[in-house]
Amino acid sequence: MHNDIHLTMATWDYDHVRDIASGQVKAKGIEITHLQMEVEEIFYRFAKSFEWDVSELSFAKYCSIMSQDNPPITGIPVFISRVFRHSAFYIRSDGSIKDSSDLKGKRVGIPEWSQTATVYARGWLHHQGGARLDEVEWVQAGVNKPGRVEMANLNLPDGVSYTQVQDKSLVDMLLAGEIDCMISAHPPHEFETGNPAITRLVPDFRAVEEAYFKETGIYPIMHTVAIKRDVYEEYPWIARNLMTAFEEARDRSVARLTGVTASQIPVPWGYVNAERTAEMVFGNQGVWPYGIESSRATIEAFLQYCDEQGVTHRKLTPEDLYAPEAMSEFVI
Structure with a gap:
């Protein structure tokens, strides 16, 4: 009208x-x-x-x-x-990471610190997964291509290690062993196309997510x-x-x-x-x-x-x- x-x-x-x-x-x-x-x-x-x-x-x-x-x-x-984002953790199939608690002291890649999926993922790691926020080295980069930038104005807490990488992608770094795990809401291209070198940290994510929901009430x-x-x-x-x-x-x-x-x-x-x-x-x-x-x-x-x-x-x-x-x- x-x-x-x-x-x-x-x-x-x-x-x-x-x-x-x-x-x-x-x-x-x-x-x-x-x-x-x-x-x-x-x-x-x-x-x-x-x-x-x-x-x-x-x-x-x-x-x-x-x-x-x-x-x-x-x-x-x-x-x-x-x-639910327990499926968003990707690791090397031949790597040493077998459980979320293994990420303590390791390097974990993220597309953006302020990406909603990574906020929930870090919250789960910190509160339930056995790797506190300040016990992980966080690396920010594009998932499949280099050059992704952080869009939010951050207020990072003391003691948190956060490094931005502009010349490499998270997938490149994961395959090269430069990071131990990556978190991505969108599955990385190498995983989608069946590269056996990359697998999920939580392969039975449906069962884990249901248990998480029953414990926390968080969807x-x-x-x-x-x-x-x-x-x-x-x-x-x-x-x-x-x-x-x-x-x-x-x-x-x-x-x-x-x-x-x-x-x-x-x-x-x-x-x-x-x-x-x-x-x-x-x-x-x-x-x-x-x-x-x-x-x-x-x-x-x-x-x-x-x-x-x-x-x-x-x-x-x-x-x-x-x-x-x-x-x-x-x-x-």
Whole structure:
């Protein structure tokens, strides 16, 4: 409608967001131009230049920005991507590393200190894995190619060893024995193409992740939704309206995933597995819930990790993160 405001929004292609991108789900009062790109490009361009109004954003980068003075963004507690990251540790098949505790005193490669996956991975190592933050030499570089740079303004704690390498990739260093392990959300190319020299540190990661969840209640949030602060301040009502649209798009996606009339998701017994897994992880909170309360244990743990690791510049609480309009819901 001609009275709607126009916003640009960038996300990757998710089934639970797709209906907003296609226009089948509409945020009240908002006309959205959707930009679909790879998440790495979205994060880089938005964190660097804030090129669009609403953006999917790495949870760690979001928290880092929100912990600094006068943050240029706010957001809504929509958790577009959630992934356990025990599968993200890669080692040499012929190396001496056999267990996470073996990483004590070793060199571990990471794509960025402030990458959300590495924050969770370091948190697990520090608290459950037997290798404290200051007992590892951390090496930052691109995963498959040299030249990746750190995008966040860091506040590294005393005693932490952190070296940036610009002329080599993590894969190159792992294969050459210059690092003992690498952490990457995206599997390294050599692993994807079947190079037997690289394997996972945690090959049975599904069982380990289930045990970790039962112990901690943490289901890692990877990406959230940010809004440029100047846009939000001009139209504060967009926070709740966008939240509602994301919830509707998610509900439509869940209906496709769990429907039995026809196989909209091409996985045998996919609907059964989806329901069982969702019940195990979310209980009676519904499939893939948004909002703080349903994910408070995860958010509080992540903010603790961010504080311990110097990703944030002050200790945040979950209530510090999001626009207040998105934190409440009108109920009839």
